[in-house]
Amino acid sequence: SLSNLVVHIIDTHVDHLQDVVTKLEIELDSMELELDKGGFALKKQLLDDRKFPKMHLDLQRLLQVIAHGEQVFPRVKEKCSSKGWFASDDITSLEELIGRLRRLKENVGFIANRVTAIQAGLDSWQSEQINKKLYYLSFLSIVFLPLSVVTGVFGMNVGGVPWTNQREPELKEGFRNVMLLCVVLLLLVLLCFLFPVLYSHVVAWKRRRDMKRSWSLNRRSFLRRSTGVRERNEKGGYLRLY
8 A cells, every 4th residue: 555655665764774874883893893902004094094084974974864864754654644544553653663763863873972982092092103203203313412413513614714713823713712603692592582481570570569569659658548547536636538
């Protein structure tokens, strides 16, 4: 009959959605098992392929389809229940299908939360790997930085530089003069970097000094007023109201 055909179409649609959700859930379970076993190559491949963001996008699309069916199928049931040719058993079947669709929506939301949690774990693992690489790189830079400084200083060619002994033979301290010039330039660079901090400290010190000065002035004026009021009270005068 026509009512059986309507129920069969909706049932086929819900079964197809159930199959898609079950397939995604099985795939997610297998990935979780592989991730629990560990493996640098697997995690890197999943991050490079953007497997979980794509799966999350598919789940959001599937959730939109289920939400649309959840809104449409109750209206279909209401319209069909008012028809005389629609059997009561088929109405009960429609109610069961709508219930299955709602449970399917909850299941899809749970799977989406699992995917988000796994992606967050992979992101934290990636940040840890980057931090380890940066640690090793900083360690190597600490090892080779003094060597580069020593080779740069003692491999310096001071020929043609002012205050050297190229044009003035009586001046024998050209290398020392160049080193002093480098130290002065280094101090200027450090001063440029430290100037904002020093300026903020100076401004804060001036602000504290102004606050102390204003507090002392207010205290003096208050003491003067209190002594004046006390003298007037002792003399029997009137108290002025401000």
